[in-house]
Every structure is written in C-alpha cells, then in structure tokens.
Amino acid sequence: METLVFGLLNGVSYGLLLFMLSSGLTLIFSMMGVLNFAHASFYMLGAYFAFTISGSSSFWIALFLAPVLVGLIGAAVERYGLRRVHPNGHVAELLFTFGLAYLIEEVVKIVYGKTSVDYRVPDLLNFAAFEVYGASFPAYRLFVIVIAIAMLIGLWYLLKKTRAGLIIQAALSHPHMVGHLGHNVPLIFMTVFGIGCALAGLAGVMAGNIFVTDPAMAIQMGPIVFVVVVVGGIGSLEGAFVASLVIGLLQNLAVGINASFADIFGFIGLSELSEVGRINISSLAPVLPFLLLVLILIFRPQGLMGEKEL
Amino acid sequence: MTLRKTAILAAATSALAMSAANADTIKMAFIDPLSGPFGPSGEAAYTSYLLAAEHINANGGINGDMIEVTGYDNKVNPKESLLQFQKAIDDGARYIMQGNGSSVAAALIDAVDKHNKRNPGDEVLFFNYAAVTPAFTNELCSFWHFRFDAHADMKMAAITDWIKTQDDIKSVYLIGQDYVFGQAVASAAEGQLSEKRPDIEIVGNELHPLGKVKDFTPYIQKIISSGADAVITGNWGADMQLLTKAAAENGSDVPYLTFYGGSKGAVSSLGDQAVGMLHQVSEGVTNLEANEEQYALIEEYKERFPDYDYYYHRVWNVMDMFKKAAEEAGSADPIPVAKALEGMTIEHAYGTATMRASDHQIQQPLFVSVVSDDVKYGVDNIDLGWKLVDNGTIAMDVAEQPTTCEMERPG
Amino acid sequence: MTDTTDFQNLAPSAGQKFRQRTLPFLILAAILLAIPMTGPSRTFYTVAHQMGINVVFALSYNMILGKAGLLSFGHAVYFGLGGYLAVHAMGWIEEEIGLWGSIPMFFLPIIGFFGGALAGATIGWPSTRRAGTTFAMISLGVAELIFAAAFMFDSFFGGEQGISGDRMNGIELFGLSLGPIAEVYWFIAFWMFVGILGMWAFTRTPLGRLSEATRDNAQRVQFIGYNPQRVRYMVFIIAGGFAGLAGGMAAVNYEIFTPDALSLLPSGFVLIMAYVGGITYFVGPIFGAILLTYMQSMLSDFTEAWLLYLGALFIGIVMFAPRGLAGIIFGFFDGLRGAERGAFLKGWITSLVGGLFMLIGLIILVEVSVRWSNGYGEIYEPFGLHLDHASPLTWLLFLATTGAGIGLTALANRHKEGTT
Amino acid sequence: MTAIALSLKDLNKSFGPAKIIDNVTLDIEKGERHAIIGPNGAGKSTLFNLISGLYTPTSGSVTLHGEEISGMAPHLINHRGLSRSFQVSNIFTNMTVRENVRCGVLNALGQGYAFWRNIGSNKEVQTRTFEILDRCGLVDKAALPASLLPYADQRALEIAITIAGGADVILLDEPTAGMSHSETERAVQLIRTATEGKTLIIVEHDMGVIFDLADRISVLVYGDIIASDTPQNIRGNAKVREAYLGDEDLPEEIA
Secondary structure (H helix, E strand, C coil): CHHHHHHHHHHHHHHHHHHHHHHHHHHHHHHHCCCCCCHHHHHHHHHHHHHHHHHHCCHHHHHHHHHHHHHHHHHHHHHHHHHHHHHHCHHHHHHHHHHHHHHHHHHHHHHHCCCCECCCCCHHHCCEEEEECCEEEEHHHHHHHHHHHHHHHHHHHHHHHCHHHHHHHHHHHCHHHHHHCCCCHHHHHHHHHHHHHHHHHHHHHHHCCCCCECCCHHHHHHHHHHHHHHHHCCCCHHHHHHHHHHHHHHHHHHHCCCCEHHHHHHHHCCCCCCHHHHCEHHHHHHHHHHHHHHHHHHHCCCCCCCCCCC | CCCCCCHHHHHHHHHHHHHCCCCCEEEEEEEECCCCCCHHHHHHHHHHHHHHHHHHHHCCCECCEEEEEEEEECCCCHHHHHHHHHHHHHCCCCEEEECCCHHHHHHHHHHHHHHHHHCCCCCCEEEECCCCCHHHHCCCCCCCEEECCCCHHHHHHHHHHHHHCCCCCCEEEEEEECCHHHHHHHHHHHHHHHHHCCCCEEEEEEEECCCCCCCCHHHHHHHHHHCCCEEEECCCHHHHHHHHHHHHHCCCCCCEEECCCCCCCHHHHHHHHHCCCEEEEECCCCCCCCCHHHHHHHHHHHHHCCCCCCCCHHHHHHHHHHHHHHHHHCCCCHHHHHHHHCCCEEEECCEEEEEECCCCEEECCEEEEEEECCCCCCCCCCCCEEEEEEEEEECHHHHCCCCCCCCCCCC | CCCHHHHHHHCCCHHHHHHHHHHHHHHHHHHHHHHHHHCCCHHHHHHHHHHHHHHHHHHHHHHHHHHCCCCCCCCHHHHHHHHHHHHHHHHHHHHCCHHHHHCCHHHHHHHHHHHHHHHHHHHHHHHCCCCHHHHHHHHHHHHHHHHHHHCCCHHHHCHHHCEECCCCCCCCECCECCCCHHHHHHHHHHHHHHHHHHHHHHHCCHHHHHHHHHHHCHHHHHHCCCCHHHHHHHHHHHHHHHHHHHHHHHHHHHCEECHHHHCHHHHHHHHHHHHHHCCCCCCHHHHHHHHHHHHHHHHHHHCCCHHHHHHHHHHHHHHHCCCHHHHHHHHHHHHHHCCCHHHHHHHHHHHHHHHHHHHHHHHHHHHHHHHHHHCCCCCECHHHCCECCCCHHHHHHHHHHHHHHHHHHHHHHHHHHHHC | CCCEEEEEEEEEEEECCEEEEEEEEEEEECCCEEEEECCCCCCHHHHHHHHHCCCCCCEEEEEECCEECCCCCHHHHHHCCEEECCCCCCCCCCCEHHHHHHHHHHHHCCCCCCCCCCCCCCHHHHHHHHHHHHHCCCHHHCCCEHHHCCHHHHHHHHHHHHHHCCCCEEEEECCCCCCCHHHHHHHHHHHHHHCCCCEEEEECCCHHHHHHHCCEEEEEECCEEEEEECHHHHHHCHHHHHHHCCCCCCCHHHC
8 A cells, every 4th residue: 555655656746757858859759750869968958057047046046947048959959950950851850869969968067067966956845745654755746746737737728729839739740731831830840849848948957956967867868758758659748648657657656566577477387596587576667668668669659649650 | 187198197297207217107007987977986086096196106106116097988888998908008007997887897807817818928917996796806806806995795794783783773674776786785785684683674675777767766665664774775876876865855864874875976966964864884984083194185185186075095005005015026017016915914094904815805994984064074065074973983804704716826 | 685785784894893892892801901911009909809890780780770771779789689699609619518619719700690680580570560760769669678688687698797708719710719819800800801791792682772672662662562571670680690790709809798788878879880971871881980989999088078079070970961971082082073173172172171170169169168177277288289268369269260160161162052 | 255353342442431432343354454544533543552452441352363452461462463553653763773673573583582692693683674674665774873764764664663573463553644745655655565465454644545555444433433344435425424524634535
C-alpha cells in the first residue's frame, strides 16, 4: 500500500514534469517533422538561466523570464539555423540539432563552469507539504504539479480557443494545406519552435533545482523525451500527456517491486542462480521506457494516440 | 588550460631549468578525463599533481631531476586510455597516474602488464590514485601497479567500524549502482556488518541501474518507509548527487555514509540540508588538525585553482612516496623505484602511510567525516565543510584487509 | 542486334575502369606499404590503428545511412557485439578450446564479422520493417536496451571492466606474433584494405545498387518485384557484419572490450564521422574517420574545448556543406575542370580565406573564454601574442578576423550567385 | 476460347464512406490489349492500385492466371508476372538510364538480392538490359543520369523499367500524358513493340492512342464499368456517349 501511494504521487509529479518537457517537442515534431535532439539542451538552458536570474533577483522573476529567453534563443536557432538546413531534408535537420546539442553543452561549460551550479528551491516553497507514512512530500513538488497543470490548461486554451491556435493545430496535421491557405508558414514554424523551446525552458526552471543543474543534465534527459513523444504519438498533445504519466508511473511503481525474474518466472524453471533469474524488476525500472519505445514502434508505430505513423 | 604545455608549469620549470640546465626530466603521464562530463573530476586531481610536482621541483627535484606531469585526456574510455597510454610512452613517460573509473584502471593494468612483458627494458609503472575495486590488489594484482587509495573493502571497514560505535544505529539500508563495483560494496557491507554488529538489521539492499535514474525519490521513500537508521552507498558521480539531493528533499535525515560524498559539488547542491547527514570516508580531511605547512598548502591550492578544493590529499602521498623511493633507489627507473616502494613508509600530514609489499596496496588511517557549518575550510566555495565525527578516526590496522595476491616479480 | 560489342559499349571503357576502380586501390595499397618505411612513432601507429578501425566502422555505417537511407543511432551495438565475440574467441584460442586452438589470431575479424552480422540479423528483423524516423527511433531504443543489458549479463560483457584477452596466442600467420605495435600495423592495414575493398565491391553488386534504389524510391522498387524490407534487412545484416569486422580489429588492437563500446556515444560518433566525411560518396566516411579520429585523439592535447570545435565543425558541415568533406574536395576538382576555371578558383579561394578568418576568430573567442572561465589566471598566448580576456587587443583581433571572414564569404556567395 | 490472364470479380474499394470502386467484374484474356477509359475521378488509378497491390480491396477478388492475388504485397504480385507503370514518372533519378533498367532485369533473372557477384559481370543481364533499352529507344542515352532525361524519354524509361522484369501482364497508367503529338506517336509505337505478345492493360485519356492500340475497351464511370467491348462497339454505345457528355475530354474520335 505504501509503495503504491508513493509510486502514484511521485509518478504523477515526475510524469507531469516529463510532460512539460516533451509537450514542446511534440509540437515541434508534429508540425515540422524535426526530431529536435537539442530539445533537452533548451531544458538545460532554462535551468541555468533560472539560476542566474534567481541569483540576482528572485525565483519568481526567473520563472517567467527564463522560459522567454530560452524561447527567443529557440526562435533564433530556427530562423538562422534550421531554416537554412530545411531544404536538405529531415535527416539534415535532425543532424543539425544533434550538433547543436554538443555546442550548447560546451558553451554552457565555458560560461557556467564544468560542475554543477547551486540552483536551489526557493525558500518560500522549501517545506514539507504533507506527510505520508513518515515520508514528507515537498511543497515544491506540489508546486510543480500546479504549474504543469496550469501550463496544460494554458496550452489547451491557446490551441483550441484562439485563432493562432487553430492555425497551429491545422499545421500540426496538415502542414501543406496551411501554406496554401496563405499563412506565413516560416513564421508559424519559428513561433512554434520558439514556444516549444520555451516550454522546455520552463521545465528546466522547474526541474533544475529538484535535480542537479550541471552540463550533463541535457544528455541525461534527452532520450527519455523522445520516448514520450514517440510513444504518445505524432501530433497528439493528449498522447504526450498520457505517455508522460504512463512512463512516470511505470518507472516509479517498478522501483517498488522487489521481485526478481526468478521469482516471477520460477514456474518455468528459471533459477535464482542464472543471470537472467537474478535480474530485479526494480533495477530494470529506468530501462522500461526504452522497452516500451521499441515495442510501440514495432507494433503500433502511430503511438498511443497519434493519427499517423512516424 | 592547454594540457600538455601548462603555462604555470612551464613558468615554474623554466625558472629552475636555468639553474639545473643539464638535469633530466622525469616524465609522468596523467591519464584521466580532462574534458566531457567527468572532466572536472580528472582536473581536480590533475591540478593537485601539477602543484605537487611544482613543489618537488622547487625543492631541487628528485636526484636533481625535474618532474614534468603531462595530462592525457582519456575521456573515461578504456580504448581511448590505451591510445593515450601509447602516446604517453612515446613522449617518454615511464610513470602513469590514473584514478577515474575501474574499467579504465583494469584496462591500463592489463596494458601495462603486456607492455612490460613485450618491451623489456622499457618498463612502465602505474600509480593508481583512486580506482578502488578490491580485485586490483587481490586476484588481479600486478607488480607494476601501486594503489595509493584505500580500496572499497577498506573504506567499508572504516564505515562499519564507525557504525560499531554508534549504538543508536539499529538498522541499515544499502543502496548502490547495479554493476560489479556496486555489488561488491553491498556484499562487503553485509559481510562486515554481520561480523561487527550482528544485531544490526539490514532493512534494504537496493541496486539501481548505473547512471540511468533521474529521480531518486521513489528509492528514498523506500528507505524512509523501511525505517533505516543509516544508509550506506558506494554511489559516485550524478548517482551520488541525485541520491543525496532526493534524500534531503524528502526529509530523510538519517546519516548517509558515502565513499564519494566529498566529490565536487555534492555539498553545495545539498546546502544546509547536508549538515549532519552527508558522511564520507577518506584518507584526509582539510579540517583535521595539521601543521602550518599543510594549512599553507591547502590555502595555496585554493588560491591557484579556485574552482576546486584540496581533496586529493593522496596525490601528495603518491608524489612524496615516489620521490622517496627514487632517492632511495638512486634512480628514477621503474624497476628500482618499484622495488623501493614495496614496504615503504612515509609520514604525511594526517598520519603514517605504508605501501604493503605483498599486494602494493597502501595502508593508512582513514577518517569518517560529516558536513558541518562550523569548519575552518569550506568546500565548493561555501561555508560548509567536512568535520571529523566522534570516533571517526579509523586506525590503519582496523582498515587493513587481507589479500589473496600472489605477485609475480621480475627477475 | 544483340551482339556483344553493342552492350559492352554501354559500360565504361577499360581505361576508365582502371582509373576509377583499380587505381585508387593500388594507391591505397602503396600508401599502406610505405607508411612503416617512414619509421613512425608509437603514437603514430596507435592513432593510425584507431583510424583504420574507424574507417571500416564508418564505411559500414554509411552502407545503411548513405546507401540504404537508414539513419541509425545504434550502430555501435554491432561493432561492440562483434568485438565482444572476437575477444571471447581470443580467450578460446588462448585456452585452445576445441578447434579454436587451430585458428590464427589473425582471422579474428572474421569472427567479429560473423558476430556483427548475427546481431544485425536478430535486431534487424523487427527494426528494418520500418524506415525513416521510425527506424531511427527503434535503433535508439535498442541501443539503450542493449547497453543496459550489458551491465546485467556479466558472463558475456564482463561488467564495467569488460573482457580482456591476449593477442599473442594461437598460430602465427605471416610471421606476425602481433606483439609489437609495428606488427599489429600489418594486421590493421590488411583488414582495413579488405574491409574497404569488400564494402566497395558491395556497392557494385545487385543488392548494393538495389539498396540505393530502395533509398530513393521504395515504392517503385516494390513494383519491379523487390521487397524493400528484405533489401533493407539484407543490407543491414551486411553492414552489421562489417561493423563487427571493425570490432574484431579493435579486439585485437586493444585486447579488451568494455560495455562503453556499445553505448550511444560511439554510435553518435560514427554518425558524425560518416556525415562530416560525406555520405553521398563512397570515400566520404574514410575522410571523416581519419579527420575525426585525429581530432579526438590529438586535438584534445591542444585544447580542452575540442568538443566545442567538433560540434561547430559538424554544424558547419550540416549547414554549409551537406555533401561533407568529400563534397568539398570533389567539388573543387570538378570546378577546376569546369568551364570558368578562373572565376571558380577566385570564388573558392575567397571562401577559403573567409572561412579561415572566421575560424581564427572562433579560436580566439573560444580559447580566451575557456581560460577566463577556468580562472587559473592562465592566458592564451598564440605566436607570442598576449590575449587576455580584458585586453582590447583580444577583442579587436576577434572582431577583425570574424568581420573579415563574414565579409569575404558573403562576397564569395554574391559572386557565386552572380555567375549562376 | 483463350485463357484468362487477369480476372476481377465483384471488386470493391471504399475509403471511409466514399465508394471508389463499385462491384467491378472484368476478365482480360491472355494477349489482349485492354484499355480502360473514363472521366476524371472515375477510379481508374484506384483500380490499377488494387490490381497491382498498392491497395487492398474492401471486398472481391483479383486473380492472375487463375491465382488469387488481392491483398498480396506488390513485389509478390510482380513475381507472378504483373508489372505496372505510374502516371507520374516514377524512376530512380540518381541512377543512369542503364542502371534503372538493369534493376528490373536483375529481378527477372533472380539475382536481385545477390551480394556475392559483380553487377557488371553477368552477360545475360547485360544482354537483356541492352535489349530492353533498344526496344524503348534509349540506347544512346543509356549512360545519362535518369534525372537529366527529357520528359518524353523519362516516360519511355518508365515503360522500360516496367517491362524489364519480363512480366507478361503489363499495366500502363497514362503513358502518354503530357506529351506532344509527335511524341505520342512515337510512344504508341514504343508501347506496341515493347508489349508485343504480352497482355496489356492501359489507362489513357488520349482516345487516339486507345483506338489505335486497344483490342477491347472498358469504360469506368464512378467506379462502375458501364461497358466493355471492342473499340467499334464502344463508339456506338449510347451509355458511353452519355457518360462523356459534358466531359471536357470528350474525344471527337468517338463520334
């Protein structure tokens, strides 16, 4: 029971954080077909900017300013980099972002140093919100959940209720049609890329102080974001949302299972002494998303809720 | 910092080169990460070697010869290390130093063995200053390899010995990385605890995948709900930082006994929450009582390399022992130096260190310390630093472990 | 009407064949034979061996990226599994288990080929049913899974410390004990030559041509009777095999394999090597492998920011020279043979000088920043200049070189647009 | 009675609610030159896609030489002797003309997946390739990259690739679309020689071509075959004339 409650609580907060990070990539990927390898680098930039801004002013200013700055950088990257590469096809675009991830990491190292920076949870939120079974649930995590839900509602409102949102939505599913209708597609692309990066930046602001803000944080987070986007399905923010929660819960719940393969498959004669038998479910938790990724791609390439295949 | 032509070193050596123009240089190769994610870890040690070499040179060198330490970036990759090893030999290095990563150390021990077998007369010695897998001075021991750091079982002996004195610790939780090293740490802890404190219950023995966990909260909550009074972990790198950070955040305030709590950035990322919680075991702590000379050294290091703290005390042990051995042998050739090193004893700032001849494993007192806000020297450029805990001094013979090494010595 | 002379006219002449096919291999062989005569150093050998291995590895990667159009983020898996099998075989030879005692160490790359191909056949079975981004993502997921598995199955992967062996066992072939590094050279040179020849020959086979056809137009291929999935699958297996061959070469060269060899890092690196070299040319990955191996092993001696230069080089290639180094080199020679040689040369030199200026600007900026960021008080002093981060000279130089670079390249571009 | 080469029976195809092919039944004899005509959007291309395996029928069957092929993968259908061309030139632009044709030839000789032999060493492959090139009038352009061919030659190459595999049932989708008058004449000549002795099914808008080539014509209107007869009888068919009324393509030849 305890494990279940903990698993659910953490799964949801971690899942929502993942969603914040991956919603931007879903937007970018669905509309532009660019699997942005540098997406997690923008997440890292968000955390570092928040560190700088909250150091000189306050966390609350950073919460708004850092994502905006990251979004502007993202827009500039699209305008002066990606757009140039676009005619060479998706592979070239993907490789561009791949190189960009290297570049951002090295620049961050020069500017902020190679080790982690001291980016802390704001004092206002640095207390235990409530206790379950002796473990305290930090108020800041609660705040993360609130911000993520607020972001979800904001995004939903933007996409479903505003004119710009309708155009973006149309561009998500039918990018060519939007161009024919006389909209400025490059401008839309730049905006979406910027917004997507800003969302990643926001996730960085929120997560940088829970985890460690160091130059390796982008590499650590990068692959899992792809998993969310692909498992969720192209063009589907709902899918990304579900996938984030699924992966968050999967990872957190699996940690709580103390069984080894031998315990589970003992009935078919798997021995505790064999290497396969010794593998523990909880130690498998972090690789489960990748297993999910491969299985989804093989058996349901459109993802959980996507409309088209990759 | 240009790695091979460090300006600082060049300045220091060129001044002396004039006075000892016909002296030879003893080339030592530092093969460890100097770029990429593990770069800082390598650089902290590299800077220590540079300063130690500079001091030796300023005092007339070894037998009149100057030492030149050159960095080779191995990117913590075994294959790249072997390549850099060949480069170092080409550049005339007969001594290599490495410490980051047991996989790299294992590859280098193997490579040094093969090189020395295939190139008699051109031998190379390997000074391991931080790779702690016990096997290197047990079943995998080699005449060409000397370890200047306590290995994992010795560190665990120090931790368990301290726990022995803590009557209020009644249950312990073990958490580690799921690979050879993490498994070895866990089994050493189990074995030693059952011997020293049979009444302690091990309430959890968790292995998590290496470097893959982003959020340790679920693990922490398992720890909390297990009701453990202390946690032992051999985690290093991001796994160490994320683990302790999640612990602090979720209100797990029991002692965390770590091997690598002293690594850079760990204390600052926790902040005040680290106080009284984060423990480490090491061969030296800057806030121990020491002589003025040692304090001056700590301060000089900090001034020269403001990004880092005086952490690799054992680097000075490496260099001091090497100097003494070369002077006793009257030569800087690897075989005489190796023979002189066997059984050698030196006095260093925090005690006596002996290089055990049977397995080339250094034996020395170890210290269990905890983060405190009441210290002379802080770390990570904040006010917090490491302070010895009560009963924290572990005598040399307590930490000493038997060895299964059957060393083959050259002719 | 179908007499033999007619259709033979369609094929390239014997002279062309010699120039385009035989001659390059003769030159390669001559270079490989000549290198030891220069009395190279240990460092040279070590780096050259790494290059040889990477050349084969990068070419095998290009079989799937350049030829079959499959972007993979997990090619190191096949390199690693092939290499691991070869290291194990090295142990079996040492212990003379069964027939292994009678196999010379020299042939280990064949074992590696077999291992890589087997891994390709197993993993490729589900993954090559898809192409494009789906394939790329599957390869990423599989690579993560295999890497994680490497730490769970110690008996095959040896945990963090990997599996090591000793190459000086078994039957000696060609009088090579493989002990000294100079003898390993012949081993690496032989297998690199075999690898290049083999993969070049593959491009001349029906399947090789068909893989290009499938890349360009998978639908049409179906309607002339081929199964694109089968084409991709077979190419994937063979590419896995050659990656395994490179792994086998690495096994003998390093005598150790660790799980790092399977991780995403080498997979990303081989992608960069192939792409920087130029994936549309057969020789492209060879150029890329040589340059990037050099950068990886030697550039890190001169600057700790080598990863930054690597990233900048890669982005530069993706943005401005998508056909890679090979594209630049061949483009230059094509331009020289073209009609407006003078104008071309002028434009080319302008871009080159402009590029150089920008490079100098970048180097100044990066090196000064790195030193300033480290805070050791060290100062960048190229050619006796004293470039401090606070000195106006630094920034003047940076602005001047960068400005001149941008100006010159813009000039060259305008010129190019004017002429075409 | 001669054997039936291709037989469609109660063939249906719907995309969602839209029924594109509505209960088509048609038998085509071996060696017959059969044309399918109909106004734009009648479903001609869909019908081709159903036969050649690009689409799976909603219901009904397609049999080739008595063997059921509906739902089969395109390459398997090709192996059973049916090959098609495309309305939009669908060639391998990065290869030379000769290599384009050779891809098809290799398959016929069972060497498509070979990775152990040199592509240039097999005499039979070279001979066959030359034969096809010659038949399609492309010999002098054999060494050109396909992307550099003029439009009419690209269409010829499209046909050459289609017949290279040696299939005995050939489907040509508007082979002369977009050609000038003289080019069309040449194309018809080409089709005639290229498909000699084979079963030909052709979709075409140019009625001159149809009436020149076809033994039999089927008229497809809104997914339904309203008539299937000799050119002579189709000319006089009232239903056909009605269907074509108002169609801008109304061919004078019919009258």
